Amino acid sequence: GNSVTQMEGPVTLSEEAFLTINCTYTATGYPSLFWYVQYPGEGLQLLLKATKADDKGSNKGFEATYRKETTSFHLEKGSVQVSDSAVYFCALTLSNSGGYQKVTFGIGTKLQVIP
Amino acid sequence: NAGVTQTPKFRVLKTGQSMTLLCAQDMNHEYMYWYRQDPGMGLRLIHYSVGEGTTAKGEVPDGYNVSRLKKQNFLLGLESAAPSQTSVYFCASSYYQKGPTSRETQYFGPGTRLLVL
Numbered sequence: 001g002n003s004v005t006q007m008e009g010p011v012t013l014s015e016e017a018f019l020t021i022n023c024t025y026t027a028t029g030y031p032s033l034f035w036y037v038q039y040p041g042e043g044l045q046l047l048l049k050a051t052k053a054d055d056k057g058s059n060k061g062f063e064a065t066y067r068k069e070t071t072s073f074h075l076e077k078g079s080v081q082v083s084d085s086a087v088y089f090c091a092l093t094l095s096n097s098g099g100y101q102k103v104t105f106g107i108g109t110k111l112q113v114i115p
Numbered sequence: 116n117a118g119v120t121q122t123p124k125f126r127v128l129k130t131g132q133s134m135t136l137l138c139a140q141d142m143n144h145e146y147m148y149w150y151r152q153d154p155g156m157g158l159r160l161i162h163y164s165v166g167e168g169t170t171a172k173g174e175v176p177d178g179y180n181v182s183r184l185k186k187q188n189f190l191l192g193l194e195s196a197a198p199s200q201t202s203v204y205f206c207a208s209s210y211y212q213k214g215p216t217s218r219e220t221q222y223f224g225p226g227t228r229l230l231v232l
Contacts, residue, residue, distance in 0.1 A: 008155060034220070036223075041225075042225055042226075043119070043205055043207075043223035043224050043225045043226050044158075044205065044207075044221075044223040045222075045223065046220045046221075046222075049220065089157065089158070102160075103160075103221060105157040105158040106157055107155055107156060107157040108157055
């Protein structure tokens, strides 16, 4: 079956530090890859996505590149802010024959940024 | 445009009680989903719907029922709550993209925190 692997954390960084959250996946077929972010007390919201190999998704200073050869989609940001403190979920999507998109989520990585 | 809304935000139940969680979306999305979020387990799909009047089981459907009588609403019911159903419940919705390669983003509600004693 399909799966997404990411560390649970928490990852604690000082403001302006470089961030990497690793995400690797296994999938049958050619998935689209997503990073969702969940701020405290809120639902998940899309941060960025990539739909094919070598695509780079980017948003709010975050980037991730779809690496088919290493089945990875690592999230990076050059300089984190306190406001980036949240839980980050890596996810993949594949369609079944009925057109329904099944999303497989990782367990989520909690990021804490301290001033 | 409110997006996806959920009611209630928080609820405490006793074992054996029943309740219904309501999800509403104003984006005219065909697909709707119910997930539960538990520590160390990420999000797991309970049930989903690909259109008005249709529902299907997800990964963890036992103990839950759903209904989609109107396109904009998706209800999740617990007939006899158990402590194992203590969780945070998220509703989500997405567009229907015709063809075998649906790649649409899911839009999530703010969640319902349920505690079953």
